[in-house]
Amino acid sequence: MYAYAQTRDWEGYFAAAAGRPPRDTLLEALARFEREGVPAPEGVPPLAVDLGCGEGRDTAELLRRGWRVVAIDGHEEAFRRLRARDDIEHWDRLEMRLSAFEECQIPACQLLNASYSLPFCEPERFMDLWKVLTLAIVPGGRFAGQLFGDRDSWAKYPDRSHQTRDEAEALLKAFEVEKFEEEERNGSDCAGKGKHWHVFHIIARKV
Numbered sequence: 001m002y003a004y005a006q007t008r009d010w011e012g013y014f015a016a017a018a019g020r021p022p023r024d025t026l027l028e029a030l031a032r033f034e035r036e037g038v039p040a041p042e043g044v045p046p047l048a049v050d051l052g053c054g055e056g057r058d059t060a061e062l063l064r065r066g067w068r069v070v071a072i073d074g075h076e077e078a079f080r081r082l083r084a085r086d087d088i089e090h091w092d093r094l095e096m097r098l099s100a101f102e103e104c105q106i107p108a109c110q111l112l113n114a115s116y117s118l119p120f121c122e123p124e125r126f127m128d129l130w131k132v133l134t135l136a137i138v139p140g141g142r143f144a145g146q147l148f149g150d151r152d153s154w155a156k157y158p159d160r161s162h163q164t165r166d167e168a169e170a171l172l173k174a175f176e177v178e179k180f181e182e183e184e185r186n187g188s189d190c191a192g193k194g195k196h197w198h199v200f201h202i203i204a205r206k207v
């Protein structure tokens with residue numbers, strides 16, 4: 001298990017996430033592909049990378065919609081839970097990769113889905129990861145996911161990657177931004193502990 005995996009109660013997170021529906025950013029990106037077509041070779045199912053897949057809420061939906069999926073996560077428990085799901089269609093289209101973000105390989109893909117996962121990349125490795133994932137998305141492909149803002153409660157932790165709004169927008173230079181929704185509210189984390197959320201919900205099409 002990677003060192004990062006010991007810095008949070010990920011098992012508690014996976015238990016809390018069990019049975020939750022796919023993320024809205026993923027559903028909206030898929031709806032856009034359905035309207036406009038996917039930039040993939042004819043007859044080959046398109047490929048999505050689900051970066052920080054967790055227990056698989058988005059991976060399951062992608063497979064159900066006919067995508068191939070490379071699901072990447074650094075925590076073994078994520079894949080134990082993913083394997084135990086009873087709603088996975090087409091296991092043959094799923095590749096599970098146990099890897100830290102800081103050292104993962106990302107294949108060329110039509111969709112890079114990173115739901116609530118990128119803020120957990122080490123800050124000194126974040127720009128490298130962002131460059132690699134941006135390059136991996138084929139022209140006409142999409143990024144869907146979240147970045148966390150500088151006013152989020154967790155921005156104070158030194159091992160987290162948070163961005164100001166300007167920084168988040170600057171990251172999207174290689175994209176046509178289709179959704180950039182800033183959410184800021186007081187709420188709680190998955191363990192019920194009070195937390196100020198400052199999140200950017202993003203869907204962007206690679207130019």
Ligand SMILES: C[S@@+](CC[C@H](N)C(=O)[O-])C[C@H]1O[C@@H](n2cnc3c(N)ncnc32)[C@H](O)[C@@H]1O
Binds near residue numbers: 010023115
């Ligand atoms: C908040 S969860 C999100 C899971 C899922 N995408 C969702 O939307 O529910 C973040 C996920 O990223 C993984 N993760 C966090 N930091 C990581 C790192 N540095 N390398 C690899 N995986 C990491 C965790 O194991 C966890 O599954």
